[in-house]
Amino acid sequence: EAGALWGGRFAGGPSPELARLSKSTQFDWPLAPYDIRGSRAHARALAAAGYLSAEELAAMIAGLDTLDAAITDGSFQPAESDEDVHSALERGLIDIVGAPLGGKLRAGRSRNDQVATLIRMLLRDKAASISAHLITVIDALAAQAEANETAIMPGRTHLQHAQPVLLAHHLFAHCWPLVRDLERFTDWGKRADYSPYGSGALAGNTLGLDARLVATDLGFGHVVENSIDGTASRDLVAEFAYITAQIGIDISRLAEEIILWNTREFGFVTLDDSYSTGSSIMPQKKNPDIAELARGKSGRMIGNLTGLLTTLKGLPLAYNRDLQEDKEPVFDSIDTLEVLLPAFAGMIATLTFHTERMAELAPAGYSLATDVAEWLVKQRVSFRDAHEITGLLVKYAEQNELELHEVEDSALLAISPHLTPEVRSVLSIHGSVEGRDGQGGTAPVRVAEQRAVLVARVRVL
Numbered sequence: 001e002a003g004a005l006w007g008g009r010f011a012g013g014p015s016p017e018l019a020r021l022s023k024s025t026q027f028d029w030p031l032a033p034y035d036i037r038g039s040r041a042h043a044r045a046l047a048a049a050g051y052l053s054a055e056e057l058a059a060m061i062a063g064l065d066t067l068d069a070a071i072t073d074g075s076f077q078p079a080e081s082d083e084d085v086h087s088a089l090e091r092g093l094i095d096i097v098g099a100p101l102g103g104k105l106r107a108g109r110s111r112n113d114q115v116a117t118l119i120r121m122l123l124r125d126k127a128a129s130i131s132a133h134l135i136t137v138i139d140a141l142a143a144q145a146e147a148n149e150t151a152i153m154p155g156r157t158h159l160q161h162a163q164p165v166l167l168a169h170h171l172f173a174h175c176w177p178l179v180r181d182l183e184r185f186t187d188w189g190k191r192a193d194y195s196p197y198g199s200g201a202l203a204g205n206t207l208g209l210d211a212r213l214v215a216t217d218l219g220f221g222h223v224v225e226n227s228i229d230g231t232a233s234r235d236l237v238a239e240f241a242y243i244t245a246q247i248g249i250d251i252s253r254l255a256e257e258i259i260l261w262n263t264r265e266f267g268f269v270t271l272d273d274s275y276s277t278g279s280s281i282m283p284q285k286k287n288p289d290i291a292e293l294a295r296g297k298s299g300r301m302i303g304n305l306t307g308l309l310t311t312l313k314g315l316p317l318a319y320n321r322d323l324q325e326d327k328e329p330v331f332d333s334i335d336t337l338e339v340l341l342p343a344f345a346g347m348i349a350t351l352t353f354h355t356e357r358m359a360e361l362a363p364a365g366y367s368l369a370t371d372v373a374e375w376l377v378k379q380r381v382s383f384r385d386a387h388e389i390t391g392l393l394v395k396y397a398e399q400n401e402l403e404l405h406e407v408e409d410s411a412l413l414a415i416s417p418h419l420t421p422e423v424r425s426v427l428s429i430h431g432s433v434e435g436r437d438g439q440g441g442t443a444p445v446r447v448a449e450q451r452a453v454l455v456a457r458v459r460v461l
């Protein structure tokens with residue numbers, strides 16, 4: 001019956017309405033394999049403290065192994081009467097090893113320290129798998145940068161043409177936030193390296209169990225310093241949800257650009273057929289649905305984070321049942337990224353960039369004007385005057401429907417005696433890009449260095 005873990009002091013079983021509300025097996029089942037590992041470790045700690053004989057421990061571990069296999073092959077499932085994954089697994093263990101032995105496992109632990117530990121274990125694994133997916137996105141971007149090494153595109157601010165940049169520089173600009181997301185997981189992992197097992201319900205346990213033994217067994221470097229904090233905090237879950245939301249946002253900003261680049265007006269990219277969709281009514285359509293879903297799903301992941309933070313904000317110490325609400329949002333963000341990132345990586349890897357179109361548009365909108373102003377500075381004109389002179393040049397070119405390099409020598413000199421015909425040396429997109437050779441700039445030599453640093457940074461993670 002429901003309430004199997006806590007029926008003693010109650011006159012009857014829980015109402016069906018309570019049981020239905022309270023139930024979490026429909027979403028906490030992914031914790032099952034971690035609960036089994038926790039139980040093995042806890043059984044060893046009980047044996048080390050003298051609460052299980054060697055034979056009992058062996059029978060317990062064998063029973064847990066049997067249950068583990070039944071979870072893996074799907075033959076053990078949550079029953080209608082199970083409140084949560086922890087109650088289901090106790091029921092399963094007792095079915096296998098019998099109540100006299102199975103009933104001993106719960107000594108000295110609470111579902112509160114259990115669940116706080118298990119979610120950290122699961123999230124540590126997911127940090128690794130999401131990181132691996134993220135690396136495939138970074139690799140796809142880096143491979144496109146390499147394949148289009150010399151391509152120059154219009155760099156924009158305010159979505160207006162600003163200055164020409166290497167396409168590779170722009171693609172790497174999308175890689176760096178993703179690299180920082182990887183590093184965020186690594187850094188989060190240091191804080192998540194503390195096991196709450198042994199904290200009990202909130203105050204610890206009286207049985208002299210060795211929490212270090214359990215922590216080491218479960219792959220944690222440390223035990224939490226405070227049992228109340230160990231059972232009541234979920235900031236690590238929220239931080240994880242933040243990292244997933246940030247990944248969603250980083251991917252979404254790139255998605256938005258791909259959607260724009262894929263329009264007829266931009267014409268910068270063509271999506272591979274296998275990574276685009278059609279329309280049910282318009283036969284000609286080829287839509288960037290992966291990019292749109294990436295943009296859309298970022299909203300969902302932000303919502304998951306916001307919901308979780310809101311759940312946590314008013315909770316008094318220590319454990320409150322509200323904390324059960326930590327799982328669905330963060331599990332949803334994980335599932336979302338695990339489906340999204342492979343599709344996104346494939347879309348990037350198979351994009352065709354129309355580099356001649358990008359190069360043609362790169363100087364348009366007088367995007368070389370800053371190069372003219374800086375050339376004047378190199379002739380020892382003050383930047384204030386250089387800005388003014390170049391502004392007059394742009395005005396003249398605009399009025400006469402010319403590009404900057406098409407303005408005749410006499411018109412140049414009429415605008416300013418400093419504007420000698422030599423200024424044309426900087427009026428090419430290649431010259432412009434090559435000139436921006438300070439660290440982090442778009443000059444090809446710097447972008448090549450940048451790639452090397454990026455590859456090295458990703459490799460050490």
Ligand code: ARG
Binds near residue numbers: 024112115319324
């Ligand atoms: N299923 C709960 C959770 O996820 C753990 C159970 C704790 N329940 C309790 N009544 N103390 O947080």
